[in-house]
Amino acid sequence: MHYGMAIDLNRCFGCHSCAIACKVANNMPKGMVYSSVKTVGGQQRDTAAGTFPECEMSYLPFQCQHCANPACLQVCPTGATQKREDGIVWVDSELCIGCESCIKACPYEGVRTLISDEASYYLDVVVGEFDAPAHKAGTVEKCTFCYNLIDRGEVPACMQLCPGRARYWGDLDDPESEVAKAIEGRETVRLNEEAGTEPSIYYLK
Numbered sequence: 001m002h003y004g005m006a007i008d009l010n011r012c013f014g015c016h017s018c019a020i021a022c023k024v025a026n027n028m029p030k031g032m033v034y035s036s037v038k039t040v041g042g043q044q045r046d047t048a049a050g051t052f053p054e055c056e057m058s059y060l061p062f063q064c065q066h067c068a069n070p071a072c073l074q075v076c077p078t079g080a081t082q083k084r085e086d087g088i089v090w091v092d093s094e095l096c097i098g099c100e101s102c103i104k105a106c107p108y109e110g111v112r113t114l115i116s117d118e119a120s121y122y123l124d125v126v127v128g129e130f131d132a133p134a135h136k137a138g139t140v141e142k143c144t145f146c147y148n149l150i151d152r153g154e155v156p157a158c159m160q161l162c163p164g165r166a167r168y169w170g171d172l173d174d175p176e177s178e179v180a181k182a183i184e185g186r187e188t189v190r191l192n193e194e195a196g197t198e199p200s201i202y203y204l205k
Contacts, residue, residue, distance in 0.1 A: 002068070002087040003145060004172040004200035005156070006182040007061050011166035014039065014046065014059035018158035018167070022063075025146065025157035027128040029119035029135050034143035035063040035158050036110070061166070063158070064089065064111040064143035065191060065199030072102035072112075080140075087172075087200055088145045096139040103140060107195040112142045129157075172200065 014037055022028075022035040041049040041057035048057035066089045072081045073089065080095035081102050091102070103112045119135040126132075131148045133141060146156040159167045170177030175184075179202075188202045 001085070001174075002172045002200065003150065003170070004066070004087065004179055004202065005145075006168040006179050006188070006202045006204055008164075008166045008168075008182070008204040009058060009060070010204070011164040012037070012059045012061055013164055015163060017161040017163060018061055021157045021161045022143070022146075025128045025132065025149075027121075027126055027132040027135070029115070029121050032113045032115070032119075032135070032141065034111075034141070035061065037061050060203075061158075062108075062111070063201070064145075065108055065197070065201050066143075066145055067197035067199050069196060069198045071105040071107060071195065071197055075101040075105040077101060084147070086150075088147050088150070089142075090144045090147060091140055091142060093134060093136045093139045093141075098138040098140060100140065107192045107197060108199075112140050114140050 016037050019033060019035045019037055023033060026034060038060040039045050040060050041047055048055035050056050066087060070083060070089050073083055078095045078097055080092045082092060083089045098114055100114055106112060115135055115137050118137050129148060149156060155169050159169055168179045168182035170179040172179060174180055183202050187205045189205060190199045190202055
Protein backbone atom coordinates (compact mmCIF):
# COMPACT_ATOMS: atom_id res chain seq x y z
CA MET A 1 0.00 0.00 0.00
CA HIS A 2 1.17 3.50 -0.83
CA TYR A 3 -1.11 6.35 0.16
CA GLY A 4 -1.11 9.39 -2.08
CA MET A 5 -3.17 12.29 -3.32
CA ALA A 6 -4.09 13.88 -6.64
CA ILE A 7 -5.10 17.53 -6.88
CA ASP A 8 -6.98 18.78 -9.93
CA LEU A 9 -5.63 22.25 -10.70
CA ASN A 10 -8.58 22.93 -13.00
CA ARG A 11 -10.99 22.48 -10.10
CA CYS A 12 -9.10 24.50 -7.47
CA PHE A 13 -10.29 28.11 -7.34
CA GLY A 14 -8.24 29.28 -4.38
CA CYS A 15 -10.86 29.33 -1.63
CA HIS A 16 -8.35 28.06 0.99
CA SER A 17 -10.94 25.72 2.54
CA CYS A 18 -8.34 22.94 2.56
CA ALA A 19 -5.85 25.05 4.51
CA ILE A 20 -8.50 26.21 6.99
CA ALA A 21 -9.81 22.67 7.56
CA CYS A 22 -6.26 21.47 8.15
CA LYS A 23 -5.50 24.26 10.62
CA VAL A 24 -8.67 23.65 12.64
CA ALA A 25 -8.49 19.83 12.62
CA ASN A 26 -4.91 19.91 13.88
CA ASN A 27 -5.50 22.69 16.45
CA MET A 28 -2.59 24.64 15.03
CA PRO A 29 -0.95 27.48 16.92
CA LYS A 30 -0.35 30.94 15.53
CA GLY A 31 2.09 31.15 12.67
CA MET A 32 1.89 27.47 11.71
CA VAL A 33 0.37 25.84 8.66
CA TYR A 34 0.71 22.34 7.24
CA SER A 35 -1.21 23.18 4.06
CA SER A 36 -1.43 26.36 2.01
CA VAL A 37 -2.68 27.55 -1.38
CA LYS A 38 -0.19 29.53 -3.44
CA THR A 39 -1.25 32.02 -6.11
CA VAL A 40 0.46 31.39 -9.45
CA GLY A 41 0.39 34.86 -10.92
CA GLY A 42 1.30 38.19 -9.38
CA GLN A 43 3.48 38.93 -6.37
CA GLN A 44 0.54 39.14 -3.95
CA ARG A 45 -2.12 36.55 -3.10
CA ASP A 46 -5.03 36.49 -5.56
CA THR A 47 -3.34 38.80 -8.06
CA ALA A 48 -2.82 38.00 -11.72
CA ALA A 49 0.35 38.17 -13.78
CA GLY A 50 0.51 40.09 -17.03
CA THR A 51 -1.08 43.26 -18.32
CA PHE A 52 -4.81 43.61 -18.92
CA PRO A 53 -6.40 42.06 -20.89
CA GLU A 54 -3.64 39.43 -21.15
CA CYS A 55 -3.69 38.31 -17.51
CA GLU A 56 -3.14 34.86 -16.02
CA MET A 57 -3.73 33.46 -12.57
CA SER A 58 -4.13 29.99 -11.07
CA TYR A 59 -3.70 28.27 -7.72
CA LEU A 60 -1.36 25.64 -6.34
CA PRO A 61 -2.36 23.79 -3.15
CA PHE A 62 0.88 23.01 -1.35
CA GLN A 63 1.96 20.79 1.55
CA CYS A 64 4.44 18.04 2.42
CA GLN A 65 4.69 15.75 -0.59
CA HIS A 66 5.11 12.52 1.42
CA CYS A 67 7.91 11.36 -0.82
CA ALA A 68 8.62 7.71 -1.52
CA ASN A 69 12.31 8.59 -1.20
CA PRO A 70 12.20 11.43 1.36
CA ALA A 71 15.34 13.54 1.73
CA CYS A 72 14.26 14.46 5.27
CA LEU A 73 14.40 10.82 6.36
CA GLN A 74 17.99 10.42 5.22
CA VAL A 75 19.38 13.35 7.24
CA CYS A 76 17.43 13.10 10.52
CA PRO A 77 20.04 12.33 13.21
CA THR A 78 17.64 10.93 15.82
CA GLY A 79 15.22 8.89 13.75
CA ALA A 80 12.41 11.34 14.49
CA THR A 81 11.47 11.56 10.82
CA GLN A 82 9.88 8.27 9.91
CA LYS A 83 8.04 6.70 7.00
CA ARG A 84 5.21 4.29 7.62
CA GLU A 85 4.67 1.14 5.58
CA ASP A 86 1.77 2.86 3.83
CA GLY A 87 4.05 5.68 2.64
CA ILE A 88 3.04 8.41 5.08
CA VAL A 89 6.02 10.45 6.31
CA TRP A 90 5.75 11.86 9.83
CA VAL A 91 7.83 13.32 12.67
CA ASP A 92 7.93 11.74 16.13
CA SER A 93 7.92 14.72 18.51
CA GLU A 94 9.38 12.57 21.29
CA LEU A 95 12.54 12.02 19.24
CA CYS A 96 12.78 15.38 17.44
CA ILE A 97 15.45 17.75 18.78
CA GLY A 98 14.60 20.68 16.47
CA CYS A 99 17.94 20.61 14.64
CA GLU A 100 16.22 21.65 11.36
CA SER A 101 18.19 19.12 9.28
CA CYS A 102 14.95 17.98 7.66
CA ILE A 103 13.98 21.57 6.81
CA LYS A 104 17.32 22.18 5.10
CA ALA A 105 17.26 18.88 3.19
CA CYS A 106 13.67 19.14 1.94
CA PRO A 107 13.37 20.40 -1.67
CA TYR A 108 9.89 21.77 -0.90
CA GLU A 109 10.45 25.04 0.90
CA GLY A 110 7.96 25.99 3.59
CA VAL A 111 6.31 22.64 4.33
CA ARG A 112 7.93 22.30 7.78
CA THR A 113 7.83 24.57 10.82
CA LEU A 114 10.17 24.68 13.81
CA ILE A 115 8.25 25.45 16.99
CA SER A 116 10.93 27.49 18.73
CA ASP A 117 8.87 28.59 21.74
CA GLU A 118 5.78 27.47 23.59
CA ALA A 119 2.88 27.52 21.15
CA SER A 120 0.29 30.29 21.43
CA TYR A 121 -3.22 30.02 20.05
CA TYR A 122 -5.95 32.25 18.70
CA LEU A 123 -8.54 30.64 20.96
CA ASP A 124 -8.54 29.76 24.65
CA VAL A 125 -10.07 26.37 23.93
CA VAL A 126 -8.69 23.34 22.12
CA VAL A 127 -10.28 22.75 18.72
CA GLY A 128 -10.08 20.03 16.12
CA GLU A 129 -9.58 16.31 16.47
CA PHE A 130 -9.17 14.79 19.94
CA ASP A 131 -5.85 13.28 18.83
CA ALA A 132 -4.44 16.37 17.12
CA PRO A 133 -0.65 16.89 17.48
CA ALA A 134 0.62 18.35 20.75
CA HIS A 135 2.78 21.09 19.12
CA LYS A 136 5.76 20.83 21.45
CA ALA A 137 8.37 23.58 21.67
CA GLY A 138 11.72 22.70 20.14
CA THR A 139 10.32 20.30 17.55
CA VAL A 140 9.61 20.39 13.83
CA GLU A 141 6.15 19.68 12.44
CA LYS A 142 4.63 19.11 9.02
CA CYS A 143 1.61 17.64 7.27
CA THR A 144 0.92 14.08 8.39
CA PHE A 145 -1.71 13.28 5.72
CA CYS A 146 -3.92 13.21 8.84
CA TYR A 147 -2.83 9.68 9.63
CA ASN A 148 -4.92 9.82 12.79
CA LEU A 149 -8.00 10.14 10.55
CA ILE A 150 -6.70 7.64 7.99
CA ASP A 151 -6.24 5.02 10.71
CA ARG A 152 -9.93 5.50 11.59
CA GLY A 153 -11.01 4.91 7.99
CA GLU A 154 -11.56 8.60 7.18
CA VAL A 155 -9.85 10.92 4.69
CA PRO A 156 -7.44 13.83 5.34
CA ALA A 157 -9.05 16.99 6.68
CA CYS A 158 -8.01 18.99 3.62
CA MET A 159 -10.38 16.91 1.49
CA GLN A 160 -13.45 17.19 3.67
CA LEU A 161 -14.44 20.78 2.91
CA CYS A 162 -13.13 21.25 -0.65
CA PRO A 163 -16.12 22.75 -2.52
CA GLY A 164 -14.55 22.15 -5.91
CA ARG A 165 -13.86 18.48 -5.10
CA ALA A 166 -10.34 19.05 -6.38
CA ARG A 167 -8.65 16.38 -4.25
CA TYR A 168 -8.52 12.60 -4.63
CA TRP A 169 -7.16 10.22 -2.02
CA GLY A 170 -6.28 6.56 -1.74
CA ASP A 171 -3.80 3.78 -2.41
CA LEU A 172 -1.61 4.61 -5.40
CA ASP A 173 -0.82 0.90 -5.76
CA ASP A 174 -4.49 -0.01 -6.17
CA PRO A 175 -5.75 0.66 -9.72
CA GLU A 176 -9.33 0.70 -8.41
CA SER A 177 -8.71 3.42 -5.84
CA GLU A 178 -10.13 6.91 -6.29
CA VAL A 179 -6.69 8.47 -6.63
CA ALA A 180 -5.44 5.93 -9.17
CA LYS A 181 -8.54 6.39 -11.31
CA ALA A 182 -8.15 10.19 -11.12
CA ILE A 183 -4.57 9.99 -12.40
CA GLU A 184 -5.23 7.46 -15.16
CA GLY A 185 -5.22 9.07 -18.58
CA ARG A 186 -4.57 12.57 -17.24
CA GLU A 187 -1.56 14.80 -17.71
CA THR A 188 0.12 15.01 -14.30
CA VAL A 189 2.92 16.97 -12.69
CA ARG A 190 4.87 16.21 -9.53
CA LEU A 191 6.81 19.02 -7.89
CA ASN A 192 10.63 19.03 -8.08
CA GLU A 193 10.82 15.53 -9.54
CA GLU A 194 14.42 16.23 -10.49
CA ALA A 195 15.31 16.02 -6.78
CA GLY A 196 14.65 12.28 -6.94
CA THR A 197 12.36 12.22 -3.90
CA GLU A 198 9.40 10.65 -5.76
CA PRO A 199 6.58 12.76 -4.28
CA SER A 200 3.24 11.08 -3.56
CA ILE A 201 1.12 14.10 -4.57
CA TYR A 202 0.16 14.37 -8.24
CA TYR A 203 -1.18 17.56 -9.76
CA LEU A 204 -3.70 17.05 -12.55
CA LYS A 205 -3.54 19.58 -15.38
